[in-house]
Each structure stands twice: as C-alpha cells, then as structure tokens.
Amino acid sequence: MANHHAVIEKNIGLMIVLILVAVSFGGLAEIVPLFWQKATTEPISxxxxxxxxxxxxxxxxxxxxxxxxxxxxxxxxxxxxxxxxxxxxxxxxxxxxxxxxxxxxxxxxxxxxxxxxxxxxxxxxxxxxxxxxxxxxxxxxxxxxxxxxxxxxxxxxxxxxxxxxxxxxxxxxxxxxxxxxxxxxxxxxxxxxxxxxxxxxxxxxxxxxxx
Known part of the structure; x- marks a missing residue:
C-alpha cells in the first residue's frame, strides 16, 4: 500500500486525475439527490x-x-x-x-x-x-x-x-x-x-x- 501511495504522490498527473474523480463522485452524491427533493424544486406557496x-x-x-x-x-x-x-x-x-x-x-x-x-x-x-x-x-x-x-x-x-x-x-x-x-x-x-x-x-x- 505504501508503494502505491508513493507512485501516486510522485506522479502529479495521476494525482490530479484521481483528485478530480474523487471530487466528482462526492459532488454527484451531494448534488444529484437534490433534483428529486420537492423542497429544492418546488416554489414556496x-x-x-x-x-x-x-x-x-x-x-x-x-x-x-x-x-x-x-x-x-x-x-x-x-x-x-x-x-x-x-x-x-x-x-x-x-x-x-x-x-x-x-x-x-x-x-x-x-x-x-x-x-x-x-x-x-x-x-x-x-x-x-x-x-x-x-x-x-x-x-x-x-x-x-x-x-x-x-x-x-x-x-x-x-x-x-x-x-x-x-x-x-x-x-x-x-x-x-x-x-x-x-x-x-x-x-x-x-x-x-x-x-x-x-x-x-x-x-x-x-x-x-x-x-
């Protein structure tokens, strides 16, 4: 595992790609459910x-x-x-x-x-x-x-x-x-x-x- 970390930490391009992937998944997990919540898609009365x-x-x-x-x-x-x-x-x-x-x-x-x-x-x-x-x-x-x-x-x-x-x-x-x-x-x-x-x-x- 330590060797895997070393490979990632020494390869800036790979680290950037993995960071973008992690941020994308986190963002999707937080944002996508909001499209189906009435509190965020329907106007107040x-x-x-x-x-x-x-x-x-x-x-x-x-x-x-x-x-x-x-x-x-x-x-x-x-x-x-x-x-x-x-x-x-x-x-x-x-x-x-x-x-x-x-x-x-x-x-x-x-x-x-x-x-x-x-x-x-x-x-x-x-x-x-x-x-x-x-x-x-x-x-x-x-x-x-x-x-x-x-x-x-x-x-x-x-x-x-x-x-x-x-x-x-x-x-x-x-x-x-x-x-x-x-x-x-x-x-x-x-x-x-x-x-x-x-x-x-x-x-x-x-x-x-x-x-």
Whole structure:
C-alpha cells in the first residue's frame, strides 16, 4: 500500500486525475439527490412572479453588478438570521434565472431588504448618494438611474421566455396585463423606479408565508 501511495504522490498527473474523480463522485452524491427533493424544486406557496417593472429592475441590478457585492442568501446561522431575517430556502429562488445567491459580501445581504423598515425614498437617495445616508459606505453612486428610462422593447419576450422555458406561472393574460401597464402607467418609468421596485420585492414571499 505504501508503494502505491508513493507512485501516486510522485506522479502529479495521476494525482490530479484521481483528485478530480474523487471530487466528482462526492459532488454527484451531494448534488444529484437534490433534483428529486420537492423542497429544492418546488416554489414556496407564497412565491409570486415578478411584475414587469420588478423584472426590469432585476435586469438593472444584474447589469450594474450589484450581485457582485451583495449576496441574496441568508445562511442558517444565528449571526445571520438575527441581522438579516429568516434564512433563505431553495423554494424562494426556483424561478430565478440566473440565480443571485452569491458568495461575497462587500455590502450587506439583500435577500430580505424588502422586509426592512426602509422607505422607497430612502432607497432612491441611497442609490443617488450612498454616503449621504451611510457615511462609511464604499458603494458607488448611481445618480444616472433616475434619468434613464427603462427600455421595454424586449419585456414581452422576457416574460414569455420565463413562462415557457423556466416554468414561471405567467398566464397569457398575466403577460397581456403586464404589457398593458408597460404601455400605460410604466411607459415613462426610470431605471431607478424599476430597481427600487425590485429591491422592495425581495423577501416579500417570506413575509406572506409567516402571516
């Protein structure tokens, strides 16, 4: 056995191959069963699809790289749940494409930001000048979002793709109603309006689940 170990330890290529094999089997053993567990594949009962305005805000959130500095995953640790609220469960994010759980926190986790006693106006002022409200913040300012109007040209297609390919339960009537708002009350919405709407939606499904 000692000789076998010596052969492996002295052959870097063989060691790499065997490590990859071991990691692959371990990963498969942990990941594959999750595909058959309802808790990871079915939405929680209170989850609702994003409105067109919230979906547009999510696109702005991704485009501006907000997910690079903010996670959306409260881990089941006391220090996290006391600060951010209920820990995140997979059923909250089954309709997320791409998912935004993340792993790096330059800024605080935002998964429950919609449940905090923070007003819409606070979010707007914070986006325009973060340090005016949080002096120690190192978040960049996004003042141009209040002037940039949302590009709605692809929203109908986006909602249809989420409906047909990602399993989000939009009915055809839902999409028609959302597009009516896009062409009506939201026609002149700014990217700031959309981003704030998205942020305020985060965590709302868990609020409704507790009620």
């Amino acid at each position: 209170t989850l609702r699809p994003y409105s067109a305005l919230e979906m547009a805000g999510r696109d702005v959130y991704i485009r501006e790289g907000c997910h690079v500095c903010h996670t959306q995953m409260v881990r089941p640790l006391r220090a996290e749940t006391e600060r951010f609220g209920d820990y995140t469960v997979a059923g909250e994010d089954v309709w997320e494409h791409p998912f935004l759980w993340g792993s790096k926190r330059t800024g605080p986790d935002l998964d429950r930001v919609g449940l905090r006693p923070i007003t819409e106006q606070w979010h707007r002022e914070h986006l325009r000048d973060p340090r005016a409200l949080v002096p120690e913040s190192n978040m960049p300012a996004y003042p141009w979002l209040q002037h940039a109007t949302v590009d709605w040209s692809t929203m109908a297609r986006t909602l249809t793709v989420f409906q047909r390919h990602f399993g989000v339960p939009y009915s055809d009537q839902d999409i028609e109603e959302q597009m009516a708002k896009v062409n009506g009350e939201w026609a002149d919405a700014t990217e700031e309006d959309a981003l704030v709407a998205y942020l305020l939606s985060l965590g709302q499904a868990r609020r409704e689940q507790r009620q």
